[in-house]
Amino acid sequence: MVKKKVLRRKRRKNKQALIGYLFLSPVFLFYSIFLVFPIGFSLYLSFHRWNMLTPPLEARYVGIKHFTYLLMGNETFLIVLKNTLFYALGTVFIGMILALIVALAFSRTKYSSVWRFVYFAPVVTPPVAIGIIWPYLYRPTDGLINTVLRWFHLPGQQWLSSPAQALPSIIIVGIWAGLGFTMLIFIAGLKGIPEMYYDAARIDGANSWQGFWHITLPLLKPTILFVLVTGMITAWQVFDLVFMMASGGVDTGVVPFESVGVAALHMYQTAFRDMRMGRASAMAFILFLVVLAFTLIELRVLRRGGVESY
Amino acid sequence: MFLPFLWLILASLQSEREIMLRPMVFIPEVPQWRNYLVLFKKYPLDRYYFNSFLVSSSVTGIVLLTSSLAGYSLAKLNFPARELIFKGILATMMFPIFLFLIPVYYLLKRAPLMGGNDIWGLGGVGFLYSYAALILPFIVNAWGVFLMRQFVIGIPNELLDAARIDGCSEFRIYRSLILPLTKPALATLGIFVFIQQWNSFLWPLIITTSAPKIMTLPVGLQLLRVAFTIAKNQGYLLAGLVVGVVPMVILFLTLQRHYVKGFVMTGLKG
Numbered sequence: 001m002v003k004k005k006v007l008r009r010k011r012r013k014n015k016q017a018l019i020g021y022l023f024l025s026p027v028f029l030f031y032s033i034f035l036v037f038p039i040g041f042s043l044y045l046s047f048h049r050w051n052m053l054t055p056p057l058e059a060r061y062v063g064i065k066h067f068t069y070l071l072m073g074n075e076t077f078l079i080v081l082k083n084t085l086f087y088a089l090g091t092v093f094i095g096m097i098l099a100l101i102v103a104l105a106f107s108r109t110k111y112s113s114v115w116r117f118v119y120f121a122p123v124v125t126p127p128v129a130i131g132i133i134w135p136y137l138y139r140p141t142d143g144l145i146n147t148v149l150r151w152f153h154l155p156g157q158q159w160l161s162s163p164a165q166a167l168p169s170i171i172i173v174g175i176w177a178g179l180g181f182t183m184l185i186f187i188a189g190l191k192g193i194p195e196m197y198y199d200a201a202r203i204d205g206a207n208s209w210q211g212f213w214h215i216t217l218p219l220l221k222p223t224i225l226f227v228l229v230t231g232m233i234t235a236w237q238v239f240d241l242v243f244m245m246a247s248g249g250v251d252t253g254v255v256p257f258e259s260v261g262v263a264a265l266h267m268y269q270t271a272f273r274d275m276r277m278g279r280a281s282a283m284a285f286i287l288f289l290v291v292l293a294f295t296l297i298e299l300r301v302l303r304r305g306g307v308e309s310y
Numbered sequence: 311m312f313l314p315f316l317w318l319i320l321a322s323l324q325s326e327r328e329i330m331l332r333p334m335v336f337i338p339e340v341p342q343w344r345n346y347l348v349l350f351k352k353y354p355l356d357r358y359y360f361n362s363f364l365v366s367s368s369v370t371g372i373v374l375l376t377s378s379l380a381g382y383s384l385a386k387l388n389f390p391a392r393e394l395i396f397k398g399i400l401a402t403m404m405f406p407i408f409l410f411l412i413p414v415y416y417l418l419k420r421a422p423l424m425g426g427n428d429i430w431g432l433g434g435v436g437f438l439y440s441y442a443a444l445i446l447p448f449i450v451n452a453w454g455v456f457l458m459r460q461f462v463i464g465i466p467n468e469l470l471d472a473a474r475i476d477g478c479s480e481f482r483i484y485r486s487l488i489l490p491l492t493k494p495a496l497a498t499l500g501i502f503v504f505i506q507q508w509n510s511f512l513w514p515l516i517i518t519t520s521a522p523k524i525m526t527l528p529v530g531l532q533l534l535r536v537a538f539t540i541a542k543n544q545g546y547l548l549a550g551l552v553v554g555v556v557p558m559v560i561l562f563l564t565l566q567r568h569y570v571k572g573f574v575m576t577g578l579k580g
Contacts, residue, residue: 038413
């Protein structure tokens with residue numbers, strides 16, 4: 001009698017397991033074709049020399065030559081990594097702080113649709129379009145931004161025409177484009193903090209700054225972690241924006257590649273312009289390791305925290 | 311914050327002469343609607359729109375399906391290695407897309423028995439130059455799985471158990487219980503994915519540069535930029551941008567109720 005019950009339960013469990021895997025089968029199938037194979041193939045490529053014209057199995061084996069070249073032989077890739085790091089840190093950290101400020105401001109005032117629209121419009125705009133519009137605004141002679149600056153008797157800047165200012169100009173655009181999204185995430189996170197914590201603090205005599213520092217920030221840690229991790233991953237792979245704003249174009253002036261080249265752009269050129277698939281794949285793997293390192297550091301630093309753990 | 315858009319709309323209506331004026335004039339004397347007309351005649355913007363719409367909605371539809379199936383499975387069904395699988399799916403988001411570009415391109419080209427290929431995938435162009443090339447690589451979205459799983463976890467187990475007692479198969483549960491209950495999350499995810507696909511640039515650039523028939527809007531816009539420089543009447547270019555940008559923004563504006571609500575509801579804890 002008991003044996004029958006146990007058997008029946010086990011059969012039900014097995015059936016559920018089967019269904020579980022069944023529902024996941026599209027995902028498994030997809031990932032084996034579009035994830036496992038590509039990574040394996042890219043790994044293979046990174047040790048070979050291939051230009052897409054010959055069958056890949058005949059590609060010449062070059063061992064770790066690509067990696068040594070990228071990291072030690074030619075300094076272009078290192079410069080590119082430095083630029084991308086600069087871009088990633090700039091957009092993620094400054095963007096995060098600004099988004100937090102705006103989110104906090106919105107938690108006090110009324111959150112009307114107009115504001116939502118204003119902040120989200122850039123997020124739903126194709127980066128391509130953003131990358132075409134902003135160079136116009138940045139025009140040194142008569143762009144909108146310099147015009148406004150001059151109204152306030154401030155000197156106009158070179159923006160995209162200057163090697164030194166080009167990357168920061170792009171970073172500004174990057175922050176502008178992503179602000180609405182990050183802000184939304186912070187608003188969601190802020191909503192998750194129970195009001196009673198603040199009430200208790202106020203009763204104990206704490207002011208708003210202390211409230212922020214000791215309540216808001218610690219409880220917001222998971223949200224901050226999420227923003228940092230996802231922000232980093234996407235920032236390190238930026239392409240559309242930089243491609244449109246720095247690839248010559250109308251009035252962006254002639255800026256050397258070294259000052260704005262980011263990783264994805266360089267990889268794109270190496271693979272599809274120079275037809276050096278092997279080297280491009282090696283670049284991609286190095287980039288992956290860099291992103292992984294950052295992610296692990298972030299996870300470590302922000303491990304504890306959140307509403308649940310207090 | 312909003313200035314760039316304002317400038318764009320105003321500038322797109324300026325005449326060729328006005329644009330060249332220094333200092334810059336912001337409000338056109340006579341709105342040059344003509345810019346838009348000429349633009350439409352010269353460039354198949356409607357084609358780009360159609361392609362973008364087709365690709366974006368196809369991807370969105372399939373992603374909703376795969377994500378909700380996977381999300382339900384990972385949230386409510388029990389099987390070995392479930393949590394490990396979930397974490398693994400999340401981890402896939404960490405790989406730079408670049409690792410996939412070349413291999414997937416190669417895969418699409420060598421698809422057996424498609425687009426002129428023989429059974430070994432040689433001879434033709436496989437899936438390239440077809441809509442499939444733009445759609446297939448995106449039909450599973452780890453972000454979508456994550457979102458759906460978080461949401462489905464919130465559905466009370468009693469509801470599902472009651473259905474099981476009544477003899478519902480898991481698939482029936484999925485179809486008649488889960489899907490209706492997760493509508494807000496599905497709406498949010500759908501809008502997310504749609505916008506993400508609509509704005510996607512790098513992959514369509516690679517695929518459609520030699521396939522103008524399936525070219526999507528962002529790639530088309532970039533072509534515009536190449537064609538119209540400041541010397542040749544950038545009013546067209548700017549009009550093209552307005553056409554490319556404004557509809558999406560308006561779409562978002564009308565749908566923001568669902569978008570924002572869904573986001574806040576799923577909660578982003580841990």
